[in-house]
Amino acid sequence: MKIVDLRKSNWESDPDLNRIKNRGQGLEGKYAQSVLEIIENVRKYGDTAVFGYAKKFDRVDLTPENVKVSEIEIEETFKKVEPEAVEAIKLAVERVKRFHEHQKENSYFVTEDGMVLGQKVTPLDSAGIYVPGGKASYPSSVIMNAVPAKVAGVKKVIMVTPAIGSLKVNPYSLVAAKLSGVDEIYRVGGAHGVAAIAFGTASIPKVDKIVGPGNIYVALAKKFLFGQVDIDMVAGPSEILIIADETANPEWVAVDLLSQAEHDELAGSFLVTHDEKTAFETVEKVNELLKKLKRKEIAKKSIENFGTVFLTENVKHSCEVANVIAPEHLEVATKEPFALLDNIKNAGAIFLGHYTCESLGDYLLGPNHVLPTGGSAKFFSPLGVYDFIKRSSILYVSKEGFEKVSSFTALLADIEGLEAHGLAARIRDEKKIKVAQKADN
Amino acid sequence: MKIVDLRKSNWESDPDLNRIKNRGQGLEGKYAQSVLEIIENVRKYGDTAVFGYAKKFDRVDLTPENVKVSEIEIEETFKKVEPEAVEAIKLAVERVKRFHEHQKENSYFVTEDGMVLGQKVTPLDSAGIYVPGGKASYPSSVIMNAVPAKVAGVKKVIMVTPAIGSLKVNPYSLVAAKLSGVDEIYRVGGAHGVAAIAFGTASIPKVDKIVGPGNIYVALAKKFLFGQVDIDMVAGPSEILIIADETANPEWVAVDLLSQAEHDELAGSFLVTHDEKTAFETVEKVNELLKKLKRKEIAKKSIENFGTVFLTENVKHSCEVANVIAPEHLEVATKEPFALLDNIKNAGAIFLGHYTCESLGDYLLGPNHVLPTGGSAKFFSPLGVYDFIKRSSILYVSKEGFEKVSSFTALLADIEGLEAHGLAARIRDEKKIKVAQKADN
Structure with a gap:
């Protein structure tokens, strides 16, 4: 990990800090034209285009008969999956549901001068959950996307996830979908899968909003279809920033940095500390652990690409650095984490204290793990029930x-x-x- | 106005209804490439690109010295504008502010099992208000975009509006900006103006979110920059749908239809009624009034393009038709409008009763007039305070x-x-x- 000293007056213009600050920019240019073309073909040719792209990109033969996952397939899957996995997924669904219940919003009105003015809150009719396929197929993604939609009252929640190379869909994702209340599942993905549910085809229904993470093609398709449907946010590689002081355990901090690095070669792992000892000991622990991890190839590349330790003046300076970077996940591994909450402005999720490791939140504490990346925590929020409702103004005079x-x-x-x-x-x-x-x- | 009879079992597949239902689709294709190019040039070349495009598209010579509207210019404008206009704008600002205060959101948390879980609400640091220039420069737009941002607590609200042909900006818009609390004003617009505040240039600041309506170039620029910044929604031509019964005054209904039609040749004016007498009398009144209006050329083209009367079975059927069309503005000109509120799902703003004409809401009742168009009321909401805050999840274990x-x-x-x-x-x-x-x- 690179160590960058920010204990200087012009720390905000440090080139390493600015490279990380601008990490979200300029990825899309070269893919735009091909995604626009895919969208246009799906709009015009429906199933024919969707199935053609599935053959070309995902090497799978889809038909109107097999594109939808059948109830029988889901039942069979439940028989195959270990009971303790089903129990753990159930617990996660329950906890995530309980937390999101607090995000429900009411219609409201005020009266004055013989007028009634207000807003009516209505759930969306339908929503589409995008779940990545292949190696990155995660049941927790299904839960975090589907549960808020169901809590909001969306009647028809459909899930799309690409079957790659064969018709098989990740069994844990199917279990999570069923337990989260997903109504229909289609084994299609990519930009063509996103376009399919934005317009609807003969065999795939249209939805009002599309949420969930995906690769650059998926992200661009969502962006270009914004307006035709609503979308959640434009998701990039995952990232963590840890603010630590001398009370932090360097081994715990190192593991948490690596739990981000193991996701993706472009994932970001940042440590911000005013304590040199914590800085150096954490780097040592990261290097030790890197040798042992199963996903060490990915984690190593990720640490080489973005892994950075920033040295600061004090813990408040550390918060300022965090605000500039605006990380998706922010861990505050300090003696009095709640004392810093007022100083933290930009972060998708804030994990307070030494025991609150990010992976607890990824799976089952309750708050959503779909979070703004690439610095967009400056203006985006975690996915929530508020993403699946819309408001209509009410005016009576x-x-x-x-x-x-x-x-x-x-x-x-x-x-x-x-x-x-x-x-x-x-x-x-x-x-x-x-x-x-x-x-x- | 074309009269379309929906009193048939397969009314949902009626071609006129479907043409209107799909009115939001497929406008952007041919402009995409040039807007992407403008964005890329502004990102790379900053002011040079922005001022070059202003010269080319708006025929105006911008420099780092004159691009920002000075305090002196604003003061001078206040001296020139009629006092009663300033009073009316002040009243609108006050009323809009009072209504939007009710949309403020609090941070919240729940506790369980030794955990603290919640969400912290933070206003965005900065926001950019796009205000169209030329003939369509409306002070009410300034108020409706700026006030919610200021109520949310955004520290830096900047306004961009194109100076076209000369450096002059609409004086009423300047007054409205000042009274709404806008902090800085730049006389630049178009896709290049949007890109300028998305990236920041040497003389124009970067913002976190861009809101406000504009032409197809502005709308596409916002869409393509979504992710780099947040945006509000993709706005299209304005539209009204009026549900009327035999208690409606045909002349009032006709005027309200025309107050939409006078905006834009592509604006939509729809009457939905089960009462044939109301239908025919309204059409007559529309034709009479069309001859007298100052903006009759625009209004006439708009009525020819989209003006439609839908005949329905009864008032509930009328609500179903409204839900399919999902209009920006919905007037309910019936005997018991509140009785229908439960049946109405998709509309940007719902104006209840014979006295609640849309223009009251456009200016000063309080609710926002920036509303979803083109059928996007199925998933978008009116602009509000909630558009200028973001949430961070809080987790402590x-x-x-x-x-x-x-x-x-x-x-x-x-x-x-x-x-x-x-x-x-x-x-x-x-x-x-x-x-x-x-x-x-």
Whole structure:
């Protein structure tokens, strides 16, 4: 791991810090055109295009008959999976569901001047959960995407996940889907799978919103289809930043950094500390552990690409560095983690204290593990129930209320040169509104 | 206006209804490549690219010195604008602010098993308000975009609006910006203006989120920059749908339809009624009024393009038609409008009763007038305070809490083949967790 000293006045312009700060930029350019073409073909040719791309990219023969996972297939899977795995998945579903219940929102209104003004909250009709296939097929992803949709009250939650090389879908993902309340599963993925559920085809239904992580093709397809459907966020490689002081256990910190690094060669693992001893001991532990891990090839490349230790003046300076990087996961491994909460502005999820390792949150503490990456924690939120509802404004004005605001409305309409807007107020007004005509400016 | 009879069993497949239902699709294809190129050039060349495009598209000479609207220019404008216009804008700002205060959200947490789990709510650091220039420069747009950002607590709200042909910016928009609390104003627009505030240039600051309506170039730039920054929604032409019964006043209904049609040749004006008399009388009134309006050329083209009356079986059928179309604005001009609220699922804003004409809401009732168009009310919400905050999950686990969940975490990590994830739980566990190893499925 590279050690970068930020104990200097111009620390914010440090090149290593800025390389990490801008990690989310400029990945998409070269893929844009081919993704736009895939989308256009799926829009025009439906199933024919989707099945063609599945053959080409995923080496699998899909048909209208086999693209949907059958109830029998799901039942068979439950018989094959170990009971203790089913129990653990059940516990995760329960805990995630319990936490997300607190995110439900109510319709509301206020009254004034004979008016009723408010917002009506309605769940989306349908949502599509994208679950990556192949090696990166994770049942926890299914739970974290599907449960908030179901808690929000979405009637039809469908899951798409690519079958690659064969028709088989990860059995634990199927179990997680069933236990999370997913209504239908389709074994299709990639940009073509995303386009399929954005437009609907003869054998795959259209949804109102698409959520869930995927590779660059999936991320771009979601972005380009934003507007046609809603999407959650644009997800990039996973990342962790750990703020540590002298009370942190360097071995625990090292393991947590590696639990991010083992995901992906582009994953980011950052340690920020004002304690040199913690810094050096953690680096040593990372190097030791790297030799033993099963996924050491991936983890090693990830640490070489992005693994960085930042040395700071003090723990508040460490928080400032964290805010600049805006990490997906932030662990605060310090003596008094809650004392720093006010200083932390930008992070997808904040894990406080020495026992709160990120992997607990990845699986079953309750809060969502779908989190903003690449610095987008500056403006994006964790996936939640709020992602699966929409609001409609409610406006009611009595005759009395109308009379209080109609003349101002007519004046503002005059200013904007929208005659019929003003006429709508004037025509309802028995007193025939008189308003000053605007002078030309 | 075309009259379409939906009093048939297969009304949902009616071609006129479906043309309107799919009105939001497929506009962008031919503009994508040029917008991607503009974005790439602004990213690489900053001010040089932005000022070059302003010269080319807006025929205006921008420099680092004149791109920002000065405080003096704003003060001068206040002296020129009529006092009653300033008063009306002030009233609108106050009312919109008062309504949006109710949308503020609190951080929250729950406790269980020695754990603290919750979400921290933080306002975005900065936001950029896009305000269209030229003829479509509306002070109400400024208010509706800026006020929710300021209520959310965003410290730096900047406005961009294109100066076209000369350096002049609409004076009412400047007044509205100042009174709404906008911090800085830049006279730049188009796809290049959007890219400028997404990346930041030497003379224009970067923001975290970009909101506000614009033409197809602006809409596409926002879409392609989604992820680099957050955006609100992809806005299209404005539209109104009016559900009316025999208690509606045909002349009032006609004016309200035209107050949408006068916006834009592509605006949509739809009447849905089970009362034939109301239908025919409204069409007559529309034709009469069309002859008199100042903006009759635009309104007439708009009515020819999209103006439609749908005849239905009854008022509930009318609500179903509205849900299929999912209009931006929905007026319910019936005897008992609140009785239908439960039947209405998809609409940006719902105006209840005969006196609640859309233009009241456009200007100053309080709810936001930035609303989802093109059918996207199925999944998008009105702009609100919730668009200018973000959430961070909070997780704290005591040693006791850790012991309740650590073994399940290790098991789930084993299932997903993520060794270090499991190790993070195992290494903290004094009892050394034993979990069944998964069988291969």
